[in-house]
Amino acid sequence: MNTTEDEQTAPAELKAPPFLVIVVPCYNEQEVLPQSSAVLCNKVESLIAAHQIADKSCIMFVDDGSKDRTWSIITELHHQNAAIFHGVKLAHNKGHQNALLAGMTHAYDVGADAIVSLDADLQDDPNAIDTMIEDYRQGAEIVYGVRDNRDSDTAFKRGTAVMFYKVMTALGTETIPNHADYRLMSRKALTALLQYREENLFLRGIVPSLGFPSDKAYYKRGVRQAGESKYPLHKMVSFAVEGITSFSTxxxxxxxxxxxxxxxxxxxxxxxxxxxxxxxxxxxxxxxxxxxxxxxxxxxxxxxxxxxxxxxxxxxxxxxxxxxxxxxxx
CATH class of the missing domain: 1.10.287 (Helix Hairpins)
Incomplete structure (x- = not known):
């Protein structure tokens, strides 16, 4: 079938604004939740107003067995704005990856077209969500949030991070350098991810292995707004060992x-x-x-x-x- 030059160069039709669920795993985040909830709420409302996401889009906080007032704050937020704020409370602390998966599973069950996962500490710039939505609507099934630099890290953390990604590559595991768990996933990609049933989760290795069309949204990582980091050195080492042993023999x-x-x-x-x-x-x-x-x-x-x-x-x-x-x- 013959096509004109205009037809060949015409841009692909954009996807409809998705029902977006922002999944935020939380563990003892009572200090930062009031700030992060306000920032994320403004982001969701601005995207709805710009007709980039569906009106029923929302934020889903996942309480990973916190011992402070995290769940009480999530409940209060829901009472203040039930349309935007939703919550999932796990019976026990199961770790960041499982809490993230629990939120994504629940978002899938309520019919989300796409999910964005990010941490509650606001170090991952929420403005990158705009780029993620644009890439998704243009056809990407997965959009990775990637740091454009590591200037805010110590020399030790920069060096160990570079070494980790090099080791993972040498062992044959596909990872995205300078990407953590800040990403957008479409419902199609999420359907594939939920077929993985292993107990030892390393989402940074599993998601790239899905093979769907993907893109990257670059952002500058900020400092933690409040509270303490939930990833001290021993947890980072344990996470690295988990990644290596989960994906390579x-x-x-x-x-x-x-x-x-x-x-x-x-x-x-x-x-x-x-x-x-x-x-x-x-x-x-x-x-x-x-x-x-x-x-x-x-x-x-x-x-x-x-x-x-x-x-x-x-x-x-x-x-x-x-x-x-x-x-x-x-």
């Missing part, structure tokens, strides 16, 4: 290589010792023996630790326990 292959290498070195040392004895040379003494023992002992313990990490994941997966339990919703 290469650490096990590395252990195999180390084992083969140790055997080769051991055979070489045995040959060297036999030759030295026959030549009447003194055999290496206590120091070299102890160094060898400590080295091999460390390799063995490290290997056991890595294998144990995988076995622990198998243990949690085979029990098929629910990833989260919703206590109540408003």
């Amino acid at each position: 290469k650490p096990l292959q590395i252990i195999t290589g180390l084992g083969i290498g140790s055997i080769i070195i051991g055979i070489g040392m045995l040959i060297y010792t036999i030759i030295s004895v026959h030549q009447g040379n003194a055999v290496a003494g206590w120091g070299s023996v102890m160094c060898s023992l400590w080295f091999l002992g460390g390799v063995i313990l490290l290997a056991l630790a890595v294998i144990g990490e995988y076995i622990a994941k198998i243990y949690t997966e085979v029990k098929h326990r629910p990833r989260f339990i919703i206590e109540t919703t408003i």
